[in-house]
Amino acid sequence: MIGGESLTEPPLPRLWYESEFEAAQLESGDMSWLSALAGRAITDDDIVQANRYVASGSINLNYDHDPQTVQGVTKARDSFFEAIGILDATSPVSDSFEQFRQRTRLAVPLSTFISAQRTYAELGVDSVTAAQRRPYIFGTSAAKIKQVVVALEARGLDAARAINADPAFVGYGSSTIAKKLSLLQEVRLPMKTIYSTPQVMRISRAKVDALDTLGLNVERVLRKQPGLMSLSSKTLVARFDNLVGLGLDATKVTNALPTALCLDPEGIDRRLNSINERGLPAVKVINTVPALLGLGSETISTKCDYLDSLGVTSTVAVTKMPGILCLSETTVRQRLRTIQLLLHTLGSSQGAAELVTFHPALLASSTSKITAIGRFLAEHGEKSPEDDTPRYIRRLIMQPLAHYLLVVADGHALDARSLERSRHHTPKESRRQAVLEAITDPAQRQLVGKKCLAAYLAYDSSTLEE
Numbered sequence: 001m002i003g004g005e006s007l008t009e010p011p012l013p014r015l016w017y018e019s020e021f022e023a024a025q026l027e028s029g030d031m032s033w034l035s036a037l038a039g040r041a042i043t044d045d046d047i048v049q050a051n052r053y054v055a056s057g058s059i060n061l062n063y064d065h066d067p068q069t070v071q072g073v074t075k076a077r078d079s080f081f082e083a084i085g086i087l088d089a090t091s092p093v094s095d096s097f098e099q100f101r102q103r104t105r106l107a108v109p110l111s112t113f114i115s116a117q118r119t120y121a122e123l124g125v126d127s128v129t130a131a132q133r134r135p136y137i138f139g140t141s142a143a144k145i146k147q148v149v150v151a152l153e154a155r156g157l158d159a160a161r162a163i164n165a166d167p168a169f170v171g172y173g174s175s176t177i178a179k180k181l182s183l184l185q186e187v188r189l190p191m192k193t194i195y196s197t198p199q200v201m202r203i204s205r206a207k208v209d210a211l212d213t214l215g216l217n218v219e220r221v222l223r224k225q226p227g228l229m230s231l232s233s234k235t236l237v238a239r240f241d242n243l244v245g246l247g248l249d250a251t252k253v254t255n256a257l258p259t260a261l262c263l264d265p266e267g268i269d270r271r272l273n274s275i276n277e278r279g280l281p282a283v284k285v286i287n288t289v290p291a292l293l294g295l296g297s298e299t300i301s302t303k304c305d306y307l308d309s310l311g312v313t314s315t316v317a318v319t320k321m322p323g324i325l326c327l328s329e330t331t332v333r334q335r336l337r338t339i340q341l342l343l344h345t346l347g348s349s350q351g352a353a354e355l356v357t358f359h360p361a362l363l364a365s366s367t368s369k370i371t372a373i374g375r376f377l378a379e380h381g382e383k384s385p386e387d388d389t390p391r392y393i394r395r396l397i398m399q400p401l402a403h404y405l406l407v408v409a410d411g412h413a414l415d416a417r418s419l420e421r422s423r424h425h426t427p428k429e430s431r432r433q434a435v436l437e438a439i440t441d442p443a444q445r446q447l448v449g450k451k452c453l454a455a456y457l458a459y460d461s462s463t464l465e466e
Contacts, residue, residue, distance in 0.1 A: 024111035026350030038085030058111035130167035166198030409438035410449035
């Protein structure tokens with residue numbers, strides 16, 4: 001000692017980043033998310049090895065640094081990610097991480113990476129799946145994630161569920177999220193739609209205005225097909241215009257089947273051509289039942305072949321009533337069988353297939369209604385129709401079921417003319433009350449009979465429920 005002072009030099013102060021990034025050191029509590037990213041069990045030795053590089057690897061290279069520092073920091077980061085297994089070919093995120101590094105020249109400070117992954121783990125976000133779908137989340141900071149969480153929870157949403165549905169949420173700013181959620185509210189789309197169809201968060205004022213300008217019911221269209229918001233406003237307009245150019249009623253078709261705007265123009269053209277090739281007027285068919293545009297070309301052809309195999313002339317029947325193509329083969333077969341039984345009850349010489357070809361709306365009648373009409377005609381109708389033509393038979397068996405009940409309850413003979421008179425003299429608004437009286441009045445119940453009452457109520461029991 002000289003003059004009471006030590007000749008030994010004091011220790012050098014710790015580098016600034018070593019103290020600042022101590023909190024970023026990996027701990028045993030991090031093993032769960034580390035093991036998930038690595039695709040293998042992370043050990044204490046792995047953590048010790050990785051922690052050697054955390055401090056130097058946390059230097060932010062977005063600022064100017066000399067080449068030697070850049071090289072040292074980059075090497076530390078590579079060594080860290082190698083130690084925790086993310087660079088291994090067996091890691092479920094190795095490809096995603098490589099994509100991220102290729103797009104981001106300076107990668108990400110290790111302290112940013114570690115704090116973000118801890119935040120994901122605390123939230124319950126599946127960081128592996130998130131990284132596979134959106135590699136850029138490797139560069140998201142914990143502060144940014146928390147801002148997104150606050151913005152989502154402010155609207156009563158489950159932030160973790162939303163991010164798991166689409167990790168793109170962490171790429172939005174809080175103000176952007178607020179604007180998009182406000183737009184969803186404006187078009188009356190449930191906020192929870194983002195869980196099942198997260199693409200809806202690509203909504204924008206331009207897209208909403210485009211749909212509105214086209215004359216579409218924006219609320220209805222987006223409720224049925226929220227994924228439309230993944231398309232640009234320019235694409236939406238172009239696809240709508242394509243429907244118009246094909247001769248379709250684009251507004252009607254899109255309001256009924258918003259998926260039409262998801263189909264590429266070539267696909268729509270192929271479907272229309274396939275319908276035309278069946279000898280059907282494609283534009284008329286689709287304009288009448290837009291849902292058919294959602295069926296594949298082979299499906300429509302198969303349904304037409306099935307109708308033909310049953311004796312129904314598909315070109316005639318489908319042209320008259322395109323909606324029969326929406327029925328399943330089982331439904332068509334059951335209803336044809338029920339119609340044939342009804343015709344047998346009448347003693348008609350008509351066949352079900354021929355009658356359906358003449359009047360395909362018969363197939364739209366439920367089996368319970370056709371069965372009930374058959375019961376009424378068996379109990380109270382003509383044993384052999386005075387006119388056995390398809391036109392007369394249609395008049396006899398295609399009336400609202402209530403009128404069969406009312407005609408019989410009034411004590412009249414059950415034929416086409418009495419049914420039509422009942423329709424004419426019993427306005428729709430007073431029909432329900434008349435039916436209720438026929439069902440509850442003892443005298444009228446007697447005229448109708450137990451079997452017919454049971455058949456009617458099997459089809460429509462709502463009258464008694466009122």
